[in-house]
Amino acid sequence: MNTWLTKLARIGGASVALALAVAMAPAHADEDFQLDRAPNNTHDIASLQHGAQLFVNYCLNCHSAKLMRYSALEQIGISQKEIEQNLLFTTDKVGNPMTVAMRPDDAKTWFGVTPPDLSVEARARGSDWLYTYLRSFYRDDTRPTGWNNMVFNNVSMPNVLWQLQGIRTVKFEDVKDLETGEKTHQFVGFETVKPGTMSRVDYDAAVADLVAYLTWMSEPTQQTRRQLGVFVLIFLGVLTFFAWRLNASYWKDVQ
Structure with missing residues (x-):
């Protein structure tokens, strides 16, 4: 570091x-x-x-x-x-x-x-x-x-x-639309003038x-929040399962 x-x-x-x-x-x-x-x-x-x-x-x-x-x-x-x-x-x-x-x-x-x-x-x-x-x-x-x-x-x-990064200039070209015939000035890329210390x-x-x-x-706290959210969803899933089974057990003898 x-x-x-x-x-x-x-x-x-x-x-x-x-x-x-x-x-x-x-x-x-x-x-x-x-x-x-x-x-x-x-x-x-x-x-x-x-x-x-x-x-x-x-x-x-x-x-x-x-x-x-x-x-x-x-x-x-x-x-x-x-x-x-x-x-x-x-x-x-x-x-x-x-x-x-x-x-x-x-x-x-x-x-x-x-x-x-x-x-x-x-x-x-x-x-x-x-x-x-x-x-x-x-x-x-x-x-x-x-x-x-x-x-x-x-x-x-x-x-x-x-x-x-280095020093760069920008390149534009006039591009003709095949349908309308109109020309537009469009960006086509960068050109390096002087390289920087990094590639x-x-x-x-x-x-x-x-x-x-x-x-x-x-x-x-985003990562902690997401991890906590996963545990909460798992807990709610388990709780829902037991609630469903409890409900089924409670009503099984009811006609």
């Missing part, structure tokens, strides 16, 4: 911290863009731990998670000592919620909008949306940050993971881990 944090800290640097400070301004999602299915890694402890590390290193500088406390990370196998040594900022304590030092009023003044809290972002957006969104950034010199996104058109947030497969895996953590963070 310490090795991962060291690597991420080296990759990130000051440029990532600055990029994270740019919040997501209002924009509309491209409903025509096909979402990719996110791998379900919420049961994989190693994946959740890696996702937590990515979240702290790349997201928590600007986006808070006020409904999550650092101490809750012990549920995914990160010890209190590891949290204190590797995941806490200087002034934070294990029992504190995941907040940021930047004040909302300052963020709105500097960037035009307050960065959204990510506590339940996975429940609001869906894991498929987040997984596709974090893998769909491309360079766009017409945008203030120099970045755009195929899922969130005209997004103001830059690609904070660009050093991992495409490794980057997709890292994003899957981050999305898994965001999904888990949105409802940490």
